[in-house]
Amino acid sequence: MARPLPLQQIRAFDAAARWLSFSRAARELNVQQPAISRQVAALEAELGTRLFLRSKPSLTLTEDGRLLAKAVNAGFETIREAFAALQARQEDDTVMVSASIGFTSLYLLPRLAEFQAAFPEIKLQVMTRDQNEDFDVHSCDVVILFGEGGLSGTDSRLVFRETMIAVCHPDLLPDRTPFELAELAERKLLNLTSPDHRGDWNRYFAKAGITVPTPPAHDGYVSYMVYLRAIQNGLGIGIGWQPMMSEYLANRTLVRACHHQCTTTRGYFCSITPQGEEKPGSEQFRDWIGQSLSEPS
Known part of the structure; x- marks a missing residue:
């Protein structure tokens, strides 16, 4: 089992590497300067190498320090991107619906105004997937599939046989x-x-x-x-x-x-993906389309 990373030491090192100053790193992290110095010294002892040359007026990264700084920066950037993506998913309540182009053009679009009139608060985006061999049904919130049933493991609704x-x-x-x-x-x-x-x-x-x-x-x-x-x-x-x-x-x-x-x-079935279960609009759309077997107005 991998040893836990010394996250506090890495955080102190990252700030010091960006500012090339223990004092400015301490102000960023709202701690005293000696605390940053101790964390960096502990990290150097852990790694068995010097990360900074303590020169004046500013610090200088050693070759090992530059290597670690690059890796830490890339890691934090990946984490920031994941945070942003997760926050965007929570904030974006648009329901992504995937269906074939035939079903979308000939059945869904002629009835879409009816759905929008009934549920004006739900933002809907329809995407077609024909001839896309790499399409992942779990990348959308609602998927409409043709066959003997809906998406395996989900509560699906028959649209029509x-x-x-x-x-x-x-x-x-x-x-x-x-x-x-x-x-x-x-x-x-x-x-x-x-x-x-x-x-x-x-x-x-x-x-x-x-x-x-x-x-x-x-x-x-x-x-x-x-x-x-x-x-x-x-x-x-x-x-x-x-x-x-x-x-x-x-x-x-x-x-x-x-x-x-x-x-x-066989028939067309509407299913909510695990991703779509987090959006109330997904269930409303699935239930609506499961009852919408009528001539478009």
Whole structure:
């Protein structure tokens, strides 16, 4: 086990090294000059080396003294930075929410004014994390995840279950009539290639016993927002999620390509991270979004 550091001696040395004066160090630390001299002498005895040349009119650091002063200064600077960061966290009550760009754009942002009207005292900052492999969910206060459940070990709220629908540009329906399932399977289907959504079409067709072939690379998209734009541009038929498609279907930017829909056990879950537990606004946001399954105003 490492020996405890002689913190009082180090503190006296640090002040003396910065001022190159025992007297001025004593004034800074509000002690008598002999106390500083004794602490520095004790530290020199502990280390077995001289740290100062006691010259006049000021002290001079020895080579060992300069080495120690540099290390002590760096250590104290690290401590000061940690203090500042911790104080900033306590003073900053902004709730950091992390979600995918698709969920943020299509579900959260259209409803955010409702939250701000209900909780004007809560400052909210939304950050997206798509394609960020190094993202740490614990770096935010609230995280919205897609899958079978929320963040492990937290009290999470279901926002909504996954309900997949087939959507396309209106011009891809020749007589404005949605396709039957078997007919839909023969059309050009666009695919998301992210791990969560790689098999979406097979999930969609599963109850009908239809299996679709692996799509060619040029019909696959990593980003949901690029995927959505491809669907809107009539490049093929894609998967959409309710209720995130409500606005597009209402203004007929997109239409249902088939009446069939598929609800799975997956969904969007809202969780509070250990960091977010210290902010009351985190719980209010989680509870609000867990009850916010309504059309945006």
